[in-house]
Amino acid sequence: MILSQKIKIALIQFKSSNPSKQLNLQNAQKFIEKAMKTQPDTKLIVLPECFNSPYSITKFKEYAEPIIATDLSQSPTCTFLSKLASRFQIILIGGSIPECDPTTSKIYNTSIIFNEQGHLIAKHRKIHLFDIDIPNGITFKESTTLSPGSQPTTFSTKYGQIGLGICYDLRFPELAMIAARKGAFAMVYPGAFNTVTGPMHWHLLARSRAIDNENYVVLCSPARNLESDYHAYGHSLVVDPRGNIIAEAGEDEEIVFAELDPSVIEQFRKQVPITFQRRFDVYPDVSK
Numbered sequence: 001m002i003l004s005q006k007i008k009i010a011l012i013q014f015k016s017s018n019p020s021k022q023l024n025l026q027n028a029q030k031f032i033e034k035a036m037k038t039q040p041d042t043k044l045i046v047l048p049e050c051f052n053s054p055y056s057i058t059k060f061k062e063y064a065e066p067i068i069a070t071d072l073s074q075s076p077t078c079t080f081l082s083k084l085a086s087r088f089q090i091i092l093i094g095g096s097i098p099e100c101d102p103t104t105s106k107i108y109n110t111s112i113i114f115n116e117q118g119h120l121i122a123k124h125r126k127i128h129l130f131d132i133d134i135p136n137g138i139t140f141k142e143s144t145t146l147s148p149g150s151q152p153t154t155f156s157t158k159y160g161q162i163g164l165g166i167c168y169d170l171r172f173p174e175l176a177m178i179a180a181r182k183g184a185f186a187m188v189y190p191g192a193f194n195t196v197t198g199p200m201h202w203h204l205l206a207r208s209r210a211i212d213n214e215n216y217v218v219l220c221s222p223a224r225n226l227e228s229d230y231h232a233y234g235h236s237l238v239v240d241p242r243g244n245i246i247a248e249a250g251e252d253e254e255i256v257f258a259e260l261d262p263s264v265i266e267q268f269r270k271q272v273p274i275t276f277q278r279r280f281d282v283y284p285d286v287s288k
């Protein structure tokens with residue numbers, strides 16, 4: 001059993017790109033409180049990519065915080081998320097924030113995950129940096145100021161294993177495949193696609209990762225903010241293991257609720273048993 005029981009989740013799609021970090025945190029809290037009031041049986045909440053800062057290569061350093069598991073007090077955002085997770089006894093996937101590593105001075109785009117007791121249970125540094133150049137579309141180069149992580153992430157909850165990637169990581173099927181083979185029932189991606197690549201690929205990629213692995217896929221975006229330099233696509237969504245979008249936001253601020261159900265995974269994996277039909281004898285170079 002890879003998902004032990006049904007679990008209600010909420011995605012917080014809010015305008016998170018305010019220049020005031022304090023205001024971004026306050027707004028995140030306001031939406032988490034609203035989600036818990038509206039659907040008190042919610043057990044897991046996801047925030048968007050870079051939810052405490054503008055999404056900008058020139059700003060990452062200014063907003064970056066050290067994330068030290070043994071001393072979370074050095075990170076105001078971790079302290080804030082830890083308190084909220086324990087207050088509501090939820091798993092809180094803290095989107096991502098710019099992280100500075102005090103030993104190397106490198107900056108990462110990092111997701112932090114807290115359990116129901118407010119303990120930091122995982123940290124994922126974005127592995128694939130968003131460096132693209134589409135003439136007359138969008139040019140972005142995260143690697144100008146960010147360093148890439150090098151560790152795929154899965155973490156245990158009382159519901160089962162969950163895999164995690166950040167935004168552009170979604171384009172690389174290997175991470176979702178690795179997590180699924182470790183037994184994850186869902187792949188969660190805080191992300192901030194834009195108005196060029198969002199319409200092209202956001203839904204397709206989410207649905208592809210779901211059907212590749214017959215798993216749930218969860219994408220949580222900031223709401224679109226035309227006052228910021230980067231226009232996030234929005235459309236936070238949840239895809240089921242059959243590839244159906246079961247919940248989706250528009251472009252504005254919104255909370256998306258969905259229920260993940262173990263029987264949907266089990267049934268579909270029996271009906272279309274690709275999970276058990278892989279031919280590693282034919283492609284042994286793909287790691288098991």
Ligand SMILES: NC(=O)CCC(=O)C(=O)O
Nearest residue numbers: 130167168192193194197
């Ligand atoms: N923040 C990101 O990684 C954006 C990724 C994106 O827009 C894409 O098309 O991929």
